[in-house]
Amino acid sequence: MTRTIVHYPQDEMNSFLLPVTKGCSYNKCFFCTMYKDQIFEALPLRELELVLMGADRYTEKVFLTGGDPLALGYEELRKILGLVNKYIPFCARVACYASVTNLKKFSLDQLGILHDQGLRFLYIGFESGSDYALALMNKAHRKEEAIREARKLNKAGLGFNSIILTGLAGRGRSLESARETVEMLNSFSSQSIITMNLKIFQGSPLQKMALAGSFELADQAELLDELYYLVENLEVDKETIFDSSHPTNIFKIRGFLPQDRRKILNKLEARRKSI
Helix, strand or coil: CCCCCCCCCHHHCCCEEEECEECCCCCCCCCCCCCCCCCCEECCHHHHHHHHHCCCCCCCEEEEECCCHHHHCHHHHHHHHHHHHHHCCCCCEEEEEECHHHHCCCCHHHHHHHHHHCEEEEEEEEECCCHHHHHHCCCCCCHHHHHHHHHHHHHHCCEEEEEEEECCCCCCCHHHHHHHHHHHHCCCCCCEEEEEECCCCCCCHHHHHHHHCCCCCCCHHHHHHHHHHHHHHCCCCCCEEEECCCCCCCCCCEEEECCCHHHHHHHHHHHHHCC
16 A cells, blocks of 8 residues: 655644645656655545545634645635535635646636635745746746736735745855845745755656756855845845744744844854854
């Protein structure tokens, strides 16, 4: 029997996990192996309903699992949210992973309706604002698309976290990537900005690139400089969480921008001097 690994964000560890898809609808990013051996498929609504029938009706948070449930489209998501509302009437928030590419399928009005039905939060892998880095890693979107879709979410009142991969452009290009990423992030409003360090995973296309000598990881000093540039130059229009506490990171801190900016920068400076 094959064991299915369920991926979900740290902030959703206490949420009710509702499986709606298996695998990733794109599954071609060169750095990712999360869904490497899974064929993308939607789980039948009846199967979802049976899971929900066993849920506590007073559950407050539900997380839809799968690489990108938005790939299911507007009508299917409305049906899923309808089932959540039926069996968990006190649920205050439904969340899921989302990609820029699949967000393009939804109009502003459709996103507003889904929000009103309970879809209140998304975790979006923007990864970088550098088109060079995005193309290098075979991401399906580019910076201007990311800005357009994020602004659409802001207009719809649908909150999201922006996930950024430091080091994505490779050795020698981190600051260039950071400048483009800051420009992107300053174009819209995120609830949190989550950074992770790029890692080379066994069996990934990125591993083949590294072994062939066509990609080299940024070193620790460069990664810290990239983080420093991000924190120093992010301009937020409301209190925004900056979170580098993910296990992949060499520097772990969580704070609020703009009020904790100087504290975070001081700690980054101290860490930079220590290496």
